[in-house]
Amino acid sequence: MSSDLWLVPRQIRYENRAFWRNHAAAFFTFAFPLIFMVVFNAIFGAQEISAGVKAATFYTPAIVAFSVVNACYTNLAMGITAVREEGILKRVRGTPMPAWVYLVGRMGESVLVGLLLVLVVSVFGAVVYGVPFPFERLPELLLVLLVGSACFCGLGLFVSGLVPNERAAPAVVNATILPLLFISDVFVKLPPDNALAQVANVFPVRHLALALQSIWTPEASGALNLTDVAWICGWAVIGLLLALRTFSWEPKG
C-alpha cells in the first residue's frame, strides 16, 4: 500500500500533462467560471445582494464554490465516464497497479485544477472587482476547499456510475447539478427562509457556498459554521459509498 502511494503523484503528473494538452478543454475550464462572474456582475453590479454585501463581494466566493463543483463534480464525472467507455479503466485494471491509484490520481488532478481555478477566480475578483482575498482566513479556506473537493469528487464518481454511455454524460451531469446551483446561493442569492433554499439545505452545494461566503464576508455571513462543514463531510461519505455501488470498470455503452 505505502509503496503504491508514490504511484499517485506520478499518475497525477501524466493526467495533468494530458489535461493541458487539450487546449480547448483547458481554456474553457478556466474561462467558464470567469464568464459567469463577469455576467453576474454585469447584471447585479449596482445592487446589494444582501445587507451590506455588494454583487462583486457575493459573486467572488459564489463562483469559487462553482469552480470547485465544476472541476470536481462536472469534469470528473464526465472524464471518468469517458475513460470508462473508451476502455481505459479496463486496460488499467489489467495491470499490476492497484486500480484505486488510477482513480485517486484522476481525483487528485481534478482537485489540483479546482484549486488553481479557485486561485484564478480569487485573483480575478480582487483585481477586477476589488474584492480582497481573505488571507487571514486561509486555514479555514483550505479546510473548506479540501472537504468540498473530496465531497464533489465522490459525488462525481457516483454519478459517472449512473451515466449509461458517454453521450448521456453531459445531460445527466448537468441535470443533476445545474438546478442545485440555482437554488444554493451560487448563481442567485435566496432568502434563508425560502422553500427552495430549504430544499437546497439537504444537499452539499449550498453548504459549500455558505461556508465560502462566511470566509469572504464574515461581517455579513458570520463565522464559518461548522454545521456546513459537517454537511459537506457527510455528503463526501455518502458520495463515496454510493460510488462503490454504481462504479463500473467496464464500458456500459
Add this chain to the structure above:
Amino acid sequence: MASAACVPRLPGRAGEKLAEPATVPYAPGVAAIVVQGLRKSYGAVEAVHGIDLTVREGEIFGLLGPNGAGKTTTVEILEGFRERNGGTVSVLGHDPANRDREMRARIGIVLQSAGVETYLTVSEVIDLYRGYYPHPRDRDELLALVGLADRPRVRVGSLSGGQRRRLDVAVGLCGDPDLLFLDEPTTGFDPGARRQAWEVIRGLTEKGKTVLLTTHFMDEAAVLADRLAVMNAGTIVAEGTLDEITGLGSQDTTIRFQLPEGAAPPDGFDGLKPADRGGFEFSTADPTPALHRLTGWAIDSQVELTDLTVTRPSLEDTYLALTGQAAERAERTP
C-alpha cells in the same frame, strides 16, 4: 500461499510445490493455463458450459469461434475481469478470480478495443504503463518491436488505426509478460501490417512466452497457432493442432472450374453442382484420377476449363462445419 500450510505435507522432493486442494495443479514449464469445468452464466443464460482447456508454456494457443460462442467470456475470466460460476482455473499458478498482483505483473492483455490517453505521446504512454510493472521492458525496444520506433513523439490521437493497434500491443508487452492475451490483434490491418504483426507475435514464443490468441481470421490462426480450440455455443467443439482439427472435417478435395458460356457440364462426376460465379464444383476423395478424367473430357470436347482450382479442406472449412456456419453460408450463396 498461506493456505498451503494447512494442507498436510505429502512426501516429496524439497522445494516441490504442493497443489492447493481447490485449484488445478500448476505445472511450471508445462502448462501456463489450466481450465477445468469452467462455467459462466449471465442471469439464466449459461454462456460457458463447463469447458476444459490447457495452454502449454511457450506455445501460441488460438481460440476460435463465432461471435457469442463464449470466447471473450472465457478469456476475460482468465484475465481476471470476470468471475466464474463454476470450475477451476489456473493462470500461471494463480486463480485469476483473486486478481493477484503477481499474476497481473506476469500477464499482458491486449483487449479488442481499449482506448489510450489521447493527449499523451507514444513514448509517454509506453512509459506510463511501464511504470505499473516491476520488471518493465525497455521502451525503445518495445517501440522497435511493434514498428513505432520512428513515432515516439507523436500524440496518440494523431496515430492511424493500425498504429494505434500496434501501440496496444506494445502497451500489452510493457511488463515483459510471460503470458500475453491477444484479442483480435490484427483487425483493421492491411495485409503487410498483418504479416509484420505475425512476426512480432511469433517472435515472442522464441523468448519462451506464451500467447493466448483470440481471432476470427482463420489464416491468422493457421499461421500462428501451435494448437487451437474451436468454441461454439459455450463449449469447445474441437481442440488440437491445425492438422488434427482440419482432420476432423471432410478430407475430400474440392475441384472447381468454369466453362465457356453455353457449354454443358460433363457427366459422370458425382456431386457436381453449380458453384459461385457460374462455375461448377465437386468434391472427391481421389483427386488425381478425377482431375485426369475432367481434363480428358475437356480436351475431347474442346472446351476450355477456366479458373481450375484444386483445394484441400482448409481450417476455415472445418471451422464452418464445426460451428454450424457452413449451412448458413450455403443458404446465403445463390
